[in-house]
Amino acid sequence: MQIKKQVSFLIAIVWLGAMQIASAALTIEITEGVDSALPIAVVPFDTAKLSSKLPVDLAAIVASDLNRSGVLKSMERAKLPATPHYSNQVQYQRWRNAEQDYLVVGRVLEKSPGVYNIEFQLLDVLKKKQLLGRSMQARKRNLRSRAHQISDFIYQQITGTRGAFNTRIAFIRAQKKDAARKYVLQVADTDGFNAQNVLESDEPIMSPSWSPDGKSLAYVSFENRRPEIFIQHLATARRSKVAGFSGLNGAPSWSPDGKFLALVLSKDGSPDIYTLNTATKRLKRLTKHRAIDTEPVWTQDGKSIIFTSDRSGAPQLYRINVAGGKPKRLTFEGRYNTAAALSPDGKFIAMVHGARGQYKIAQLELETGNLTVLTDSSLDESPSFSPNGKMVLYASSRGDNGFLFAVSIDGRAKHKLSDQAGDIREPVWGPFDSK
Amino acid sequence: MKSNIKIRSWLLAGFLALFVSACATTQEEVLEDGPPPEDQMPVDTGAITDDGSGGADASGIDGSGDDGITAIADDGPMTALELLEQTEGALADRTIYFEFDSAKLTSESIAILETHGNFIAGNGEVTVRLEGHADERGSREYNIALGDRRAQSVRRVLLFQGASTDQIDTVSYGEEKPAMSGHNEEAWSRNRRVELIYTVN
Numbered sequence: 001m002q003i004k005k006q007v008s009f010l011i012a013i014v015w016l017g018a019m020q021i022a023s024a025a026l027t028i029e030i031t032e033g034v035d036s037a038l039p040i041a042v043v044p045f046d047t048a049k050l051s052s053k054l055p056v057d058l059a060a061i062v063a064s065d066l067n068r069s070g071v072l073k074s075m076e077r078a079k080l081p082a083t084p085h086y087s088n089q090v091q092y093q094r095w096r097n098a099e100q101d102y103l104v105v106g107r108v109l110e111k112s113p114g115v116y117n118i119e120f121q122l123l124d125v126l127k128k129k130q131l132l133g134r135s136m137q138a139r140k141r142n143l144r145s146r147a148h149q150i151s152d153f154i155y156q157q158i159t160g161t162r163g164a165f166n167t168r169i170a171f172i173r174a175q176k177k178d179a180a181r182k183y184v185l186q187v188a189d190t191d192g193f194n195a196q197n198v199l200e201s202d203e204p205i206m207s208p209s210w211s212p213d214g215k216s217l218a219y220v221s222f223e224n225r226r227p228e229i230f231i232q233h234l235a236t237a238r239r240s241k242v243a244g245f246s247g248l249n250g251a252p253s254w255s256p257d258g259k260f261l262a263l264v265l266s267k268d269g270s271p272d273i274y275t276l277n278t279a280t281k282r283l284k285r286l287t288k289h290r291a292i293d294t295e296p297v298w299t300q301d302g303k304s305i306i307f308t309s310d311r312s313g314a315p316q317l318y319r320i321n322v323a324g325g326k327p328k329r330l331t332f333e334g335r336y337n338t339a340a341a342l343s344p345d346g347k348f349i350a351m352v353h354g355a356r357g358q359y360k361i362a363q364l365e366l367e368t369g370n371l372t373v374l375t376d377s378s379l380d381e382s383p384s385f386s387p388n389g390k391m392v393l394y395a396s397s398r399g400d401n402g403f404l405f406a407v408s409i410d411g412r413a414k415h416k417l418s419d420q421a422g423d424i425r426e427p428v429w430g431p432f433d434s435k
Numbered sequence: 436m437k438s439n440i441k442i443r444s445w446l447l448a449g450f451l452a453l454f455v456s457a458c459a460t461t462q463e464e465v466l467e468d469g470p471p472p473e474d475q476m477p478v479d480t481g482a483i484t485d486d487g488s489g490g491a492d493a494s495g496i497d498g499s500g501d502d503g504i505t506a507i508a509d510d511g512p513m514t515a516l517e518l519l520e521q522t523e524g525a526l527a528d529r530t531i532y533f534e535f536d537s538a539k540l541t542s543e544s545i546a547i548l549e550t551h552g553n554f555i556a557g558n559g560e561v562t563v564r565l566e567g568h569a570d571e572r573g574s575r576e577y578n579i580a581l582g583d584r585r586a587q588s589v590r591r592v593l594l595f596q597g598a599s600t601d602q603i604d605t606v607s608y609g610e611e612k613p614a615m616s617g618h619n620e621e622a623w624s625r626n627r628r629v630e631l632i633y634t635v636n
Binding site for chain 2: 264271310315338379426
């Protein structure tokens with residue numbers, strides 16, 4: 001037994017060694033657009049002065065980012081009436097005739113071999129003036145990231161809300177090879193590019209949770225044929241087992257200050273919520289009930305935890321004070337409400353909402369108790385808010401595969417991420433600092 | 436250079452995987468091997484009683500001659516392994532099914548589990564791993580808890596029949612390891628289950 005444990009640990013190390021290998025990219029598809037989205041034209045950036053061709057198309061990345069938001073709608077490249085690169089080359093009337101509200105122009109200069117300067121300007125077509133201009137340095141390896149930052153600048157300037165394009169998502173990919181299954185924990189950019197393997201295993205991997213600094217993931221791995229919770233630092237691939245008690249070890253969730261994990265253990269009987277101080281390893285039991293208590297998430301102030309419990313006879317969401325006390329029930333509509341995700345402003349909870357045999361993503365407004373169903377499919381799960389609170393990322397099973405979807409919180413804009421190599425599920429959107 | 440490293444690490448992973456599966460095979464898969472080969476059969480099976488005379492015609496019950504009738508010695512009770520290898524009867528039934536969002540056992544399931552419980556209680560060399568599962572609907576961690584609750588329901592019956600806590604291990608895979616794929620009631624009903632996985636030590 002001891003030998004077996006050591007061997008599987010070794011294997012994990014080998015897998016981690018393979019982490020830098022880029023895997024098949026996810027493909028992205030906008031499934032629901034918004035007619036009232038603001039029209040914006042993103043002109044290809046001038047790269048004519050570069051000594052070699054740029055490996056990425058910056059303007060295309062920006063246009064694609066803005067389209068996914070549902071707030072902006074970028075003009076098809078073939079329809080652009082002109083290709084200016086500086087604001088002083090813009091004939092505003094032409095863009096007005098093309099019914100564009102905004103225009104983005106830019107150029108890339110080479111400071112030294114492999115070191116670039118990207119300049120862009122966001123222009124208001126109606127007011128005929130610049131809204132924003134930035135110059136940023138880049139190297140080959142962070143060109144995509146810079147493009148997402150440009151999208152963030154533009155989105156924030158127009159909507160007043162911080163953009164979340166330059167962040168990452170984590171998710172699980174499950175592959176079937178003959179009778180066996182393979183599970184991969186991956187992180188990728190929000191547009192599915194730069195997917196990297198964090199961990200591969202022949203046994204299930206579940207429930208990834210981002211540390212608030214975006215540098216580590218906590219997750220559940222069955223690599224030792226039972227569920228155990230690990231924390232892994234992404235850049236170094238260093239990891240440690242933080243919970244391997246008898247029974248369940250599940251649903252890790254990082255506290256907003258990064259010092260605690262909320263988790264589920266059944267070592268003392270039925271599944272209950274505990275908090276673990278990650279530095280001192282001190283455990284504190286928060287719930288004590290013979291029912292199932294699971295899926296804890298912290299409120300932004302770190303003072304409460306929202307969790308799923310079937311103490312009423314069916315699973316519903318509850319809130320409990322971290323200092324202790326009696327849990328308060330939050331959901332009353334429908335017989336099945338689980339897997340809470342809290343919006344960054346703390347005003348909304350996204351959840352899996354089961355009604356009439358269908359499992360959809362719904363959003364509860366805490367102040368009013370209003371429940372809005374956001375999705376129209378039947379096997380949806382794992383909701384997670386974008387760090388700016390504008391999108392909800394979730395997983396949905398269709399046919400033989402699982403896909404990731406992101407829906408705007410008004411339910412109007414939606415896009416889909418799919419992976420040819422397998423079933424993808426359990427997405428979690430990383431924090432602003434996850435790049 | 437990079438691809439070299441890649442190939443090497445995969446090769447290493449491959450070797451380690453082979454090593455592990457070899458380890459696993461010797462320990463866990465005894466039950467799947469079918470009946471033991473002839474030379475491992477208990478020595479007294481089918482042995483002819485010795486009447487001491489040693490003659491060619493001494494094998495008959497009454498010693499009267501070559502009518503082809505021979506006496507058979509007592510084989511003793513079946514071993515735990517032999518009992519588990521039977522393909523019929525309650526012991527061969529090692530999957531217990533459940534209703535949606537429920538860990539309640541049917542009376543048929545309880546009857547099957549009582550047989551298992553008696554068997555485990557009577558065979559100290561036997562251990563069982565109870566693997567709880569759920570269908571795909573709803574959230575994954577809740578389904579892990581549900582699979583655990585199902586495994587605990589099964590465990591209680593086994594303990595009540597006299598099985599020892601040391602003989603029972605439980606694990607829940609929730610919806611992570613479906614027995615049947617598909618998004619319909621047929622698949623779901625096959626996936627809401629506890630599997631009893633035996634090891635004879």
